[in-house]
Amino acid sequence: MCAACWLAQEGLSVAVLEQKGPGAGASWGNAGWVVPSHSTPLAHPGALGQGLRWMLDPASPLWIPPRLDLRMWSWLWRFIHFSSAAHVRRAIPILKGLQLRSLALYEELCAHGLVFGFRRSGLLSVFTTQRAFQESLSTLDLMEREGIEVEVLDGPAAQAREPLLSQEVVGALYFCQDAHLDPAWLVRELARYAQVLGVQLRIGVAVEVLEREGQRVIARADGNRIAAGTVVLAAGAWSTQLARTAGVRLPILPAKGYSVTLGGVDRLPASPVMLSEARVGVTPLEDGRVRLAGTLELGVWDDSLNARRVQTIRDAAARYLHVHPAGGEVWCGLRPCTPDGLPVVGKPHGLDNLIVASGHGTLGVSLAPVTGELVASLVLGRGKDLPVDPELLSPDRFQELFGIY
Ligand SMILES: Cc1cc2nc3c(=O)[nH]c(=O)nc-3n(C[C@H](O)[C@H](O)[C@H](O)COP(=O)(O)OP(=O)(O)OC[C@H]3O[C@@H](n4cnc5c(N)ncnc54)[C@H](O)[C@@H]3O)c2cc1C
Numbered sequence: 001m002c003a004a005c006w007l008a009q010e011g012l013s014v015a016v017l018e019q020k021g022p023g024a025g026a027s028w029g030n031a032g033w034v035v036p037s038h039s040t041p042l043a044h045p046g047a048l049g050q051g052l053r054w055m056l057d058p059a060s061p062l063w064i065p066p067r068l069d070l071r072m073w074s075w076l077w078r079f080i081h082f083s084s085a086a087h088v089r090r091a092i093p094i095l096k097g098l099q100l101r102s103l104a105l106y107e108e109l110c111a112h113g114l115v116f117g118f119r120r121s122g123l124l125s126v127f128t129t130q131r132a133f134q135e136s137l138s139t140l141d142l143m144e145r146e147g148i149e150v151e152v153l154d155g156p157a158a159q160a161r162e163p164l165l166s167q168e169v170v171g172a173l174y175f176c177q178d179a180h181l182d183p184a185w186l187v188r189e190l191a192r193y194a195q196v197l198g199v200q201l202r203i204g205v206a207v208e209v210l211e212r213e214g215q216r217v218i219a220r221a222d223g224n225r226i227a228a229g230t231v232v233l234a235a236g237a238w239s240t241q242l243a244r245t246a247g248v249r250l251p252i253l254p255a256k257g258y259s260v261t262l263g264g265v266d267r268l269p270a271s272p273v274m275l276s277e278a279r280v281g282v283t284p285l286e287d288g289r290v291r292l293a294g295t296l297e298l299g300v301w302d303d304s305l306n307a308r309r310v311q312t313i314r315d316a317a318a319r320y321l322h323v324h325p326a327g328g329e330v331w332c333g334l335r336p337c338t339p340d341g342l343p344v345v346g347k348p349h350g351l352d353n354l355i356v357a358s359g360h361g362t363l364g365v366s367l368a369p370v371t372g373e374l375v376a377s378l379v380l381g382r383g384k385d386l387p388v389d390p391e392l393l394s395p396d397r398f399q400e401l402f403g404i405y
Pocket residue numbers: 017018019020021022023024025026027028029030031032033034205206207208234235236237238242255256257258259281293294332333334335336357358359360361362363364365366367
């Protein structure tokens with residue numbers, strides 16, 4: 001939707017082909033964070049060991065189904081390749097630069113009169129174990145070097161800052177640059193804005209194939225061929241299948257996550273709160289609602305709700321916060337994850353009119369506006385003044401590594 005808006009803002013004629021409706025995928029019930037503080041990619045040196053430990057615990061925040069799925073194991077192979085300190089050092093400035101640009105673009109959208117619950121109230125990462133708290137302090141140097149402003153609070157100072165925190169919290173980090181928004185509201189507002197800009201929304205149109213004709217692709221939906229000067233493939237976790245029909249291999253795997261939105265809450269947290277050890281995010285939303293979001297089930301395609309994982313999210317909230325996490329609306333969505341934790345925004349080699357804009361993983365809200373801006377720059381052939389070199393996000397960057405997609 002952001003790609004459509006940014007292209008239409010440039011005066012181009014745009015149609016969106018959407019099989020269900022704006023926000024039908026992962027963009028609806030997520031935590032809505034826009035967080036330069038969370039610019040470490042999923043692939044980092046500790047990720048593999050922790051992931052293996054969590055695999056043995058059915059209530060853990062990460063789950064990898066034990067099945068023989070060549071695509072998943074191929075993805076994991078690449079993930080291991082990227083789980084290095086050198087990759088983290090390379091990826092953090094890229095993700096941080098993109099997030100800071102997105103923050104500025106969200107402010108521009110607000111200045112255009114779009115309303116989507118955008119608040120720059122910072123983010124509190126809280127800890128219930130000294131071990132995890134001390135480990136987080138060891139990353140402060142790196143964050144400060146990257147220009148991430150962070151305030152360190154001990155348990156009592158954290159509880160004084162956020163009275164909803166329970167006595168179990170032993171320490172916290174406060175990131176003042178972070179922001180949040182209501183994601184469902186954002187998608188609705190972007191769809192409305194797109195129409196104001198003249199974008200055609202063709203809802204209920206499922207693209208079946210991207211047919212290749214020489215160096216170009218043509219979308220086929222409902223038996224019709226829909227030709228376009230440029231085709232932007234932004235189908236989230238489903239992008240891999242569509243890309244494959246055009247002969248493009250994208251290592252994007254779904255990672256299912258859940259959220260529970262509680263209504264009628266007496267007291268909301270002043271800012272989003274990360275329940276660090278449990279990997280659960282808590283977001284205050286308008287109208288007395290609070291959202292708990294977490295869990296990463298890798299390679300899981302279905303949209304069934306796993307009651308045990310939802311309960312784990314509720315239990316974490318009850319441990320860290322003075323809230324009563326019963327009832328509410330339960331939702332799940334598929335994050336489109338790449339093995340290096342960077343999105344894919346760019347033209348695949350050998351195709352003149354295809355641009356991929358996907359693979360945003362855990363950061364699709366954070367990176368949405370800057371992705372729209374990058375797509376518009378690629379279509380218009382403008383490379384100047386971009387927050388990153390577009391080559392770094394190219395869909396071709398995985399080609400030299402072994403993989404099946
Ligand atoms: C629990 C949870 C919490 C999260 N929290 C955050 C957060 O706090 N901050 C953040 O930045 N990110 C967060 N994320 C990640 C974020 O939600 C995703 O990265 C983002 O929504 C991906 O957006 P997308 O537009 O690429 O994909 P989606 O939102 O999934 O959209 C893809 C769209 O493509 C359509 N589509 C698919 N195939 C076809 C087809 N063949 N033809 C036509 N249409 C098609 C689908 O219907 C869908 O509407 C979270 C995710 C989860 C699950």
